[in-house]
Amino acid sequence: MTGTPTRIAMWSGPRNISTAMMRAFENRADCVVLDEPLYAAYLGRTGLDHPGRDEVVAAGETDLAAVVHDLVHGEPPDADGSTRVHYAKHMSHHLPDDLDLGWTEAFCNVLLVRDPAEVVASYVRSRESCEPDDIGLLQQARLAEHWRSRGTDVPVVDAADFLRDPETHLRWLCDHAGIDFDPAMLTWPAGPRASDGVWAPHWYDAVNRSTGFEPYRPRQVDLSPHDAAVAEACRPAYDGLAARRVRL
Numbered sequence: 001m002t003g004t005p006t007r008i009a010m011w012s013g014p015r016n017i018s019t020a021m022m023r024a025f026e027n028r029a030d031c032v033v034l035d036e037p038l039y040a041a042y043l044g045r046t047g048l049d050h051p052g053r054d055e056v057v058a059a060g061e062t063d064l065a066a067v068v069h070d071l072v073h074g075e076p077p078d079a080d081g082s083t084r085v086h087y088a089k090h091m092s093h094h095l096p097d098d099l100d101l102g103w104t105e106a107f108c109n110v111l112l113v114r115d116p117a118e119v120v121a122s123y124v125r126s127r128e129s130c131e132p133d134d135i136g137l138l139q140q141a142r143l144a145e146h147w148r149s150r151g152t153d154v155p156v157v158d159a160a161d162f163l164r165d166p167e168t169h170l171r172w173l174c175d176h177a178g179i180d181f182d183p184a185m186l187t188w189p190a191g192p193r194a195s196d197g198v199w200a201p202h203w204y205d206a207v208n209r210s211t212g213f214e215p216y217r218p219r220q221v222d223l224s225p226h227d228a229a230v231a232e233a234c235r236p237a238y239d240g241l242a243a244r245r246v247r248l
Contacts, residue, residue: 016119025087050202113137186212
């Protein structure tokens, strides 16, 4: 491989458009993607009972330090010398609260956010329980504060804005990362990918049926008192991030 690939880290919470975004980048001929590399370590550390938990832990690396080292120092697969972009889809809630975040500065970071009420409503359709730490916004706010303290203003993309105009936002993201926009990012073949995590059968049904980004539509949410409280606990973090989101 000639040169060093551009390494993009997209930090999202669950039930966002994170997998569709990964599809868009993977549909580039010059891009290799990595699906939630911190997930196995997260489940191993927390003991949480997620769908497919045993398979996730067995298939992934549970030593967080080893995962971080590989992310920072490892090279993406490049059998034919065509890799120019390395895209990592991260779930921000996979980060421990006490983890030094300095290693994240090695990447071109982007925060992908979504209204917490919509996230919670979608999340509880796949998993019975939901707490503020489960949906990523608190951790995204921590990431943003860390980067700000180091003098870096990392962009925030709101999923609702993105879905209103995917091409404009993808063009902006590519320009921000210093790579050319590829029209192939707007559509992709339906179905699973070899790069999908082993958890895909539990979470990726909708994206596997998709061939592109679905047009934005307002969501009506009907949350239980507990779930509504979870969403409201995360709303200040969302509001703070959304206030400085990319506006195109």
